Every structure is written in C-alpha cells, then in structure tokens.
Amino acid sequence: MFSNKLIHAFQGLNRKEMTRFYEFVQSPYFNKHEEVKTLVAHFSNLYPRFLEKTCERNKLYKNVFPNRKHDQKHLALLFTYTWRLLNQFLTQEQFKKNEIQQNIFLLQSLRKNGSHRNYEKLLTEIENELVESKIQNSDFSFQQFLVKSEAERFHTQLEKHETDWSIQQKQNHLDHFYFSEKLKDACEMMMRSKILQVEYSYQMLEDIITEIEKNIQKYEQIPSIIIYYQVFQMMTKGTPEFYQDLIPILKKYKSFFPKEELESIYNHLQHFCMTKINTGDNNYLSELFQLYKMQLEAGLLIENDFLSEWHYKNIVTVALRLDELEWVKNFIETYRKSLDPEVVENAYTFNLAAYYYQTEQLEKVLDLLVQVEYTDIRYRVHAKSLLLRTYYDLNEYEAFLPLTESFRQYLQRNNQISDSRRDGFSNLVKFTKRAFQIKNSISISKREKLQQELHKLLKDIELANTIFNQSWLNLKVNELQKVIN
Numbered sequence: 001m002f003s004n005k006l007i008h009a010f011q012g013l014n015r016k017e018m019t020r021f022y023e024f025v026q027s028p029y030f031n032k033h034e035e036v037k038t039l040v041a042h043f044s045n046l047y048p049r050f051l052e053k054t055c056e057r058n059k060l061y062k063n064v065f066p067n068r069k070h071d072q073k074h075l076a077l078l079f080t081y082t083w084r085l086l087n088q089f090l091t092q093e094q095f096k097k098n099e100i101q102q103n104i105f106l107l108q109s110l111r112k113n114g115s116h117r118n119y120e121k122l123l124t125e126i127e128n129e130l131v132e133s134k135i136q137n138s139d140f141s142f143q144q145f146l147v148k149s150e151a152e153r154f155h156t157q158l159e160k161h162e163t164d165w166s167i168q169q170k171q172n173h174l175d176h177f178y179f180s181e182k183l184k185d186a187c188e189m190m191m192r193s194k195i196l197q198v199e200y201s202y203q204m205l206e207d208i209i210t211e212i213e214k215n216i217q218k219y220e221q222i223p224s225i226i227i228y229y230q231v232f233q234m235m236t237k238g239t240p241e242f243y244q245d246l247i248p249i250l251k252k253y254k255s256f257f258p259k260e261e262l263e264s265i266y267n268h269l270q271h272f273c274m275t276k277i278n279t280g281d282n283n284y285l286s287e288l289f290q291l292y293k294m295q296l297e298a299g300l301l302i303e304n305d306f307l308s309e310w311h312y313k314n315i316v317t318v319a320l321r322l323d324e325l326e327w328v329k330n331f332i333e334t335y336r337k338s339l340d341p342e343v344v345e346n347a348y349t350f351n352l353a354a355y356y357y358q359t360e361q362l363e364k365v366l367d368l369l370v371q372v373e374y375t376d377i378r379y380r381v382h383a384k385s386l387l388l389r390t391y392y393d394l395n396e397y398e399a400f401l402p403l404t405e406s407f408r409q410y411l412q413r414n415n416q417i418s419d420s421r422r423d424g425f426s427n428l429v430k431f432t433k434r435a436f437q438i439k440n441s442i443s444i445s446k447r448e449k450l451q452q453e454l455h456k457l458l459k460d461i462e463l464a465n466t467i468f469n470q471s472w473l474n475l476k477v478n479e480l481q482k483v484i485n
Contacts (some may be wrong), residue, residue: 006083007050010043015094018047024089025082039064058361100126100143107162108182109148111157123151136256138180142347143172176222179208183228185267188218190235231268235449238390243272254298266291280323289318308346310378316351320358329355346372346379365390377416381425384410389472392436404433424468432459435476442483451482474480 010018011114022044025031042064046054053059061070103126110119113356126147133140148170153165155164182205189200210221212229219225233240246269254262269291276284292315295301301311312335319328332355336348353368369387384407391400406430411422434457438450458477467473 002077006079006086007043007055009083009086010047012052013047018044020093020438021086021089024092025085027353028087031085033066033081034080036085039078039082040085074203091382100130100146104146104150106462107147107154110149111154116158119154123147125153135189135258136222136253137193137258137261138177138184139175140225140256141177141180141222145170145177148173149312178214179219180222180224180228183232187228187231187235189408190263191268192234192270223256225256225476227253227265231265234272236269236273238275242283243269243396259300262298263295266300285318285321289315289322289324292318302338306340307335309343311352312339312347315352320354323358325355343376346374346376350374350379350386352381353383355432357386357390362390362394375416381411381417381421385425385428386470388432392432392439392476395440397440400436401433404429421468424466427464428469428473431457431464431467431473435473435480438480439483447484454484456481 001022013021022040025037025040031037042060043050054063056072057072057075061068061075098357103122104345107119107122107126130140130144130147148166152164152166152170155166186202186205189202192198193200193314196225197208207236209229209232212225219229223484227246230242230246230249233244245367250269257265273284273288277288292311298313299342301307316332319331332351334350336344341468349368353365356362356364365386369383369390371385374383385405388403388407391403408426411417411426411429417425435451438453438457441450441453454477461467461470461473461477
C-alpha cells in the first residue's frame with residue numbers, strides 16, 4: 001500500500017494542505033462524487049499517520065465502507081478519481097500564488113466576452129502594479145511580455161486605425177526576457193561545465209553580447225540584463241575589472257531580485273574569488289570576506305531558519321586568514337544560536353578551536369578537540385588536521401607521531417573521502433611529519449644533512465599537486481630554513 005502514489009502524495013502534504021484538499025473535495029464545484037468525499041475525509045482523519053495497519057487495502061475499504069463486501073476494483077476507481085482531484089488541487093494552489101497569470105486569464109475572458117470597459121480598467125491596474133513591482137528579474141520581463149501581448153490582441157480585436165505601442169512594448173519585453181535568461185543560463189552552464197566536465201552549446205549568445213555592448217547605456221538600466229552580462233564577462237574573461245564593476249551594480253540592483261536568485265548571483269562572485277585565491281591571489285580573501293558580510297546583513301545565508309554549518313565554517317576560515325580576530329570571535333558566538341541544534345555542537349566546537357589556534361591558545365585547542373566525537377566526515381578530517389598542526393607547534397612528540405599514522409590510515413580506509421581530498425590531506429600529513437622530524441633533529445644532526453633533507457622537502461612540496469593548509473606548511477618550512485641556514 002505504501003508504494004501507492006496517492007498515499008505517497010498525501011505524505012508530502014503539510015497539515016494545512018491536507019485540510020484544504022479535504023475542503024476542495026467537499027466543494028460540489030470541483031467534485032460531486034460522494035464516495036470520494038468519504039474516502040478523502042478518512043485520509044484527512046488519518047493524517048499524518050498512514051500506517052500499514054490502517055492503510056492496508058482490506059482494512060481501508062472496511063473502515064470507509066463498513067457495510068460492504070471488499071471490492072478492489074471499486075477502491076482502485078476511487079483512488080483514480082481522488083488522484084485526479086489532488087492534481088487539480090495542487091495546480092489550483094500554485095495558480096493562486098501567481099496573481100499576474102490570474103489577471104491575464106481574466107483579461108482574456110473579459111476580452112472574449114466583449115467587456116471592454118472592465119478590460120481597460122483591469123489592464124491599467126495590472127500595468128501600474130508592474131511599474132511598482134519590487135522584483136525586476138527575467139520573470140518580471142516575461143510578465144510584462146504577457147500583459148503587452150494581451151493588450152496587443154485587444155487592440156487588434158477593436159480594429160481601430162490608430163497607433164498602439166503595445167506590439168513594440170511586447171517585443172521590447174520579450175527581448176529583455178530572452179537576453180536575461182540566455183545570460184543567466186550561460187553563467188550556470190559555465191559553472192556546471194567546470195564541475196561536471198561537460199560541454200554546452202551557447203547558441204546566439206555572441207549576438208546578444210554584441211547587442212548589449214553596442215547599446216550598453218540602454219541595458220545598464222535593466223537589472224537582470226546588466227547583472228548577468230557582468231557575471232558572464234567576469235567568468236569568461238577572468239579579469240578583475242568585471243568583478244570590480246559588478247559589485248556597485250549589484251549593490252544598486254540587489255533589491256530587484258528574489259532571495260534565491262540573489263544567492264545564486266553571490267555564488268558566482270564567491271566562486272570567482274575562490275578561483276583567484278586558489279591561484280595564489282590572496283587579495284581576494286578580503287573580497288570574499290566582504291561578500292559574506294553583505295550576505296549576512298541581507299539574511300541570504302539563512303535557510304529554513306538556520307545558518308548552514310558550512311557557511312559558518314567558511315566565514316570563520318576566511319576571517320581568521322585575514323586576522324579579523326575580534327570580528328570572528330563575535331561571529332562564532334552570535335551565530336551559534338542560528339545553527340541547527342543537530343549540528344551546533346560539532347560546528348561551534350570546531351570553529352572555536354580554529355579561533356584558539358589562530359590566537360595561539362593551543363592548550364584550549366586540545367581541550368576542545370577532545371570533547372567532541374565528530375559524526376560528519378568533513379569535521380573529522382579538518383579536526384585531525386587542526387590537531388596535527390597544534391601538536392606540531394607544541395612539539396608534542398609522543399602525541400604527534402601516533403596521530404600522523406592514525407590519520408594516514410583513516411584517509412586510506414575511508415571510501416567516503418574523494419580522491420582529491422584524500423591526496424590533499426595525505427600530502428599535508430606526509431610533509432608535516434617530515435618537517436617535524438627535521439625540527440626535532442636540529443640539535444642532534446649536522447647542518448649539512450639537515451639542509452639536504454630540507455631541500456628535498458621543499459622540492460617535493462613544490463612538485464605536489466594538492467596540499468591542504470599549504471600556507472601553514474610553507475610558514476613552518478620557512479621557519480626551519482631560518483634556523484638551519
């Protein structure tokens with residue numbers, strides 16, 4: 001029974017939706033089948049506990065129709081009717097959320113019925129609402145296109161021999177919608193192609209770029225076009241100019257985009273900064289930090305009432321690298337309350353330990369890291385990495401070497417770790433261990449031998465593809481160079 005699509009759909013409804021569907025089915029306008037009303041009323045009473053003992057076919061039929069002999073065909077037919085009504089209900093619920101589309105259908109009806117006076121009054125109201133709209137993304141342009149399309153039909157139906165600009169306005173809004181969507185999709189395709197190693201086709205995009213550049217002053221006034229034009233150029237050219245130009249444009253127009261779309265735009269900016277940082281341009285650390293702060297202020301990083309633990313960690317990491325110590329300590333404590341209760345212990349403890357490491361309160365790092373048994377593999381590897389660095393700095397010989405071995409084995413045996421991450425952490429462990437051994441041999445080994453070992457270590461680090469925490473490792477190796485040389 002639980003594989004039944006109707007019951008599965010009921011399980012996806014919230015209590016309010018289930019109640020509204022019951023009311024929907026009770027309306028004779030939508031449903032005149034009394035047995036379907038009885039069946040839905042029974043399901044509404046069961047919600048949300050659709051258990052085997054209550055939803056098994058024979059049991060269900062007996063409860064709904066207690067005075068009848070079980071009839072599987074009859075029950076299947078009622079399920080089919082109910083399924084159709086549920087689809088109609090869900091469509092209706094979505095339609096109710098789209099006021100513009102409702103009004104366009106109403107305009108069509110008024111036009112066909114010849115109610116010209118009411119049509120013109122409603123058309124004016126809709127156009128005024130769109131002018132005052134707070135959202136002006138590609139959806140806004142499409143809505144404008146639909147309204148002007150309907151206005152143009154009305155003008156054609158009247159057969160008046162006078163100038164009407166509806167058809168020109170319709171074309172303008174269609175262009176705005178098309179340009180915005182093409183640019184937005186192009187940005188997303190570029191992002192996906194880097195992750196999924198797939199090649200997309202960008203048909204007609206070059207013509208759109210040329211048109212925008214020829215009439216840049218015109219398109220600068222259309223938020224969804226100029227924003228995605230700048231993002232696309234930033235991603236394709238990879239030069240700082242488009243990023244720098246985009247920031248003030250985004251600040252100017254960010255209120256015209258819904259939250260979800262604005263998050264996507266910020267993701268493109270963050271990805272650009274991270275790419276620059278990964279190529280060694282640490283100037284973009286401060287840019288990334290400012291992007292995070294802008295999103296925090298706008299509430300963009302809060303999803304379902306919670307701040308993602310990974311946003312929390314990334315922000316702490318960037319702020320620490322910039323030595324924004326007072327700010328990050330306040331952030332860790334303030335936004336602790338915004339984390340999901342299920343992850344707050346791991347996230348808070350790890351990030352506080354990272355703060356203590358940056359402020360050289362190493363004993364506090366150890367105290368925190370031994371308190372929590374991390375359930376998430378990402379926390380485990382990063383906590384072990386932090387512990388590795390702490391033992392190195394404290395020169396805890398007896399603790400350091402066993403950790404390197406246990407960390408190495410953990411990386412080898414855990415198949416949930418991607419190859420790239422495994423390589424990055426493995427190299428960190430391997431090279432840190434060699435640096436630690438050189439460090440502890442300074443007082444007992446000859447300088448020439450130490451120099452040879454250090455030179456070999458530097459060469460191997462240079463040849464390695466990926467090393468996590470490489471800036472820290474480079475710092476420690478440089479410290480050894482100063483002592484040995």
